[in-house]
Amino acid sequence: MALSVVDLYKNALPKTNCKECGFPTCLAFASMVVSEKHPLKNCPYIKTEIIKTCQKELDEQHAEGKWTKKDMAQDALLWAKKRAASMEIKDLPERIGGEIINIEDGSALRLPYFEDFVLIKKESVTNIQGTALNRWEQVFIFNHIAQGGKRDPTGNWKSLQEFPNTISKIKSMHSHVEQPLIKKFAGDIQKLIEASKSLGGIDVTDKYSSSDIAFYFKVFPKIPVLLMFWDVDDSFDAEVKFLFDETIVEHLDIESILFLSERLRQLLCGES
Template sequence: MPLDNPLEVYKLLPKSNCKLCGLASCLAFASAIIKGEKHLTECPHLDRKFIEEIEGKIVRQLTQEEQLKNVLEPLKKEISRVDFSKSAERLGAGLSGKKLSIRCLGKDFTVDSEGNVISDCHLNVWVITPLLNYIIQGAGNDPTGKWVPFRELSKETVWNSFFHQRFEKPLKLLLDAHPDLIEDMIYIFSGKPVKAHFDSDISLALYPLPKVPILICYTKLTEDLESKINVFFDETAGTNLHIDSIYRLCMGLLVMFRKISLRHLGSPRDGVSVI
């Protein structure tokens, strides 16, 4: 019988919570095994014969990034049916021969008729997937300048919860720890400071896709007050990109912001590209 969830693996562990594997509990260890982050040999209480018996039964879960890569193939097939000549003006893109050129976060991305994406930047699957969906699904509606929160784009509670817990909250913590990240967003991603919105200290507009702008409003952490972040989208965003792609696009941004915070950009703006 395959072991494809943490509880099934947990049943086979000693349940001592000894922490010798480096994790807080046997359940956490079981979860890490399913994710491929830990190996059974890291539990000192399991003998080799037992490990050999059950190792082949463990079914590792795909990471979110691996799942996204699996989504790319059907998207590429859909791209092959798109008329690029009609799409260029609609999407705010350029056309060179049979290739679309789209500006993403201040960088040029070229997409051919087979869905292959070319850029001088490192290609982030969290951004590539929404980019292809933008070409396939985008209505091409121009932004109106009216900013709305994510919850007004999605009526599905689950997406709203995901967005707050997995994007807004981690981004706030990241900005609290690395206040200079706002300046980096401006320099690396061609962010545009705009007049402060919604009582924030900083309001910054990013253009991850030509017609899907994002507004990040951040109030700095002080001795007396907790920091605050609000993320907004143009009211037309949902017509130019499906809600799940908007969510994934934001997760792609978070991945890039985290890379910047870890690198600290070296000596003066060393030109490292993180897309």
């Protein structure tokens, strides 16, 4: 029978709230054991026989994912890999760009990514040195592989809300992408210019003079992003917009467009 937080607290823990486990109460400790797989043995006063009995139950329910806190990044990555599983590496250059190269354990797609490259294999995406990209980056790259698009950008730019089924994502774009950029660069537009250039951004302000600055990023060969920024002044608050080529929905699902936008924001802000 699965152990809930209350079950563990009532039937296994000493209920002394001694804090020696590192948590303020026995109930808080129970919650971490059940939802975060915190070691039950870290309670200094629980009996050995109770640990043995309860740990078996806990291991079984953790394996089933019962009451555990969801690892959203891992779940998304497994889903993206499953979507891309049928794609052959050798077929990718024609669709999304890059080139096939030989590596020690086979072949990989060497795909331009900002000013650098990534290596795409069946089960992993790494930088050119072989270090795995973070899981959200891998998610939108595997989804790029799986989406099936192959059209080149047309140069017709759209904001996120101009694409279908994005209403629920507008708030996330504002809070996780636009607001942090405004907080970081409002009143210091030169820093944004420098950060954009460091990522290989091309200054296209002369073509989009309605904004204070505009930068073109070639994230992948067929996925460009346009950043437009209006700095704060006496009459208006700062504003930022990411625009996408109209073909992006052929290369990424809407969720992955948001993941990519968040990653670009992180890189501009100097976050790992």
